Amino acid sequence: MFILIACVLLSCWVEVGTYRCPSTAPLYFPNLWNNCISAQECRRKSFVVYERTCVHSCPPGTFYQQEASTCYNTCPVHTIRIGSRCLNGTYCVSNNNQVLFNGTCVPSCPSSAPFTKDGVCRKECPADTVTNKSDCVSPSDCVVRGYFIDNTTCVKACPPEKQSILQGVCHSSCPPDKSVTVNGTACLSKQECTDKLGHFIYNNTCVPECPPTAMFSDQGSCTALCPKEKCVLGTDCILVTECVSRNSVIFRNECIAACPAEAPHAIDNVCYSTCPKDYVLDNETCIGLQQCISTRGLFKVIFNNTCVDSCPHEAPLNHQGMCVQSCPDDTVVEDMQCVDSSMCLHSSRFISNGTCVSKCPGRSPYLANGYCYPACPKDFVVTTPGQFQCISESECVKLKKMVFNRTCTAACPKESPYRLHNTCILECPHNTSIFPGNKCVSPSECPTMKDAVMYNGSCLPTCPSFAPYVHSRNCLSKCPTGFFAKGSDCLNNYNCQNVLYNGSCLSSCPKEAPNRKDKNCYSICPSETYSYQATCIDDNDCLEKKFYLFNGSCVPTCPSGSAGFTDYICQPNQGL
Structure with missing residues (x-):
């Protein structure tokens, strides 16, 4: 019979003779309506399959195999032809306990096909079976018999290198999702150990109870200590929130009904022997700091971690509700309260010896930046003789005044006529020079002084007569090469508009050097040049x-x- 299979527009069709059937029902069923039918539906109707047709019975000359409800022109491999039937290996087994090989019943399988499956000799066992000596059996049959599967072999015991057993199969180690062992061999998941068997996991082993060294159970796993976010209830690790929901308290990481005498204070369901941070004791009860000192609370003060009505004499000052012996830095005493220093100064008052006062006392009459002192502090001077107001020396200088005897004065007195850094002194130091206005100037200050010059390591207002020329603010006896003298200044030769001779810029060459080349005068023209009308x-x-x-x-x-x-x-x- 001619059969053609074709796929058009993603739909497959089977041509049976002159009739086309879809691939989902490829058999031609020659009944009244010429239907197409699947092989399963054909057999369900107690018909048989012959080639691509569903027929009532096998045609003459064909052979019937009951297991497949199929007619064949020749019996398939692994069957034996008996009359018009194709029988499997069970026929040979039931007759003289023989086996089927190459279509014939034989006493035993040859070496070329040593394995048997369903009474049929095979070269090797099928992929879905394992070998049990010479028999091919299903993995489930092997395990049901109490045996184990090692690769493709059914064995009585797993080899030493494969002692981990999962569903009867030998493994060198349990897989990650079945990492817990039972009795050192069987592989289970953690859930199978804890939920199915009701056991615990210790060192990746499923045990009936946790050992003393790890006696607590955290979600079925044995542990020596419960995790940070959990506490102990009996031998179980439970969440702290679960303990709180039971109206219980926590002491030493254990969930108990009430706090013991050694830790009687319960804060947020935790027992403390003393009130914890940010809490104070009030009538044997721990309350929050703010509840003690707030105006909306008890409006008291805190001393020795206790809420009291007033500060005792050993700590008489109140700093933000806390009793202290002395006020901390940046605060001052005002009416036994520690207040911010800026608050005192901004209220037109002063600070004397850590206390806010309206007037500096006689022992500290001098005032500097709002603080009272026995004398003006370092780097400060009296504004005016006989006054007690102090200003900084730099502020005195900004007023274009001088400092004398720690007093800001308009001019230096006769007894100290010289000025050094705006301070009046008796005489200038040896390493300084006297400038106009009796100012003492050191060499380091020279670059900042207008028209000041340096000679022999000293800063001078003018150059001496024996070194009258100025070059880069240094006094020289003559200008250096490449420069000429103009007055007392040494200028670059490029600045000379006429001619140069003997270090001077002249309007014309002198008689002793009448010849000019470029800007220079020569008595005799230089080599390879010649005098022509006073020019080289x-x-x-x-x-x-x-x-x-x-x-x-x-x-x-x-x-x-x-x-x-x-x-x-x-x-x-x-x-x-």
């Missing part, structure tokens, strides 16, 4: 003029008495 030129410039070179000069004609010229160079008379 090179030989090419002279020759362009059709002049002659003679004795360092460019002349219009050779002088009389010369021996003529060669290449415009006058030759001397050798006979003279």
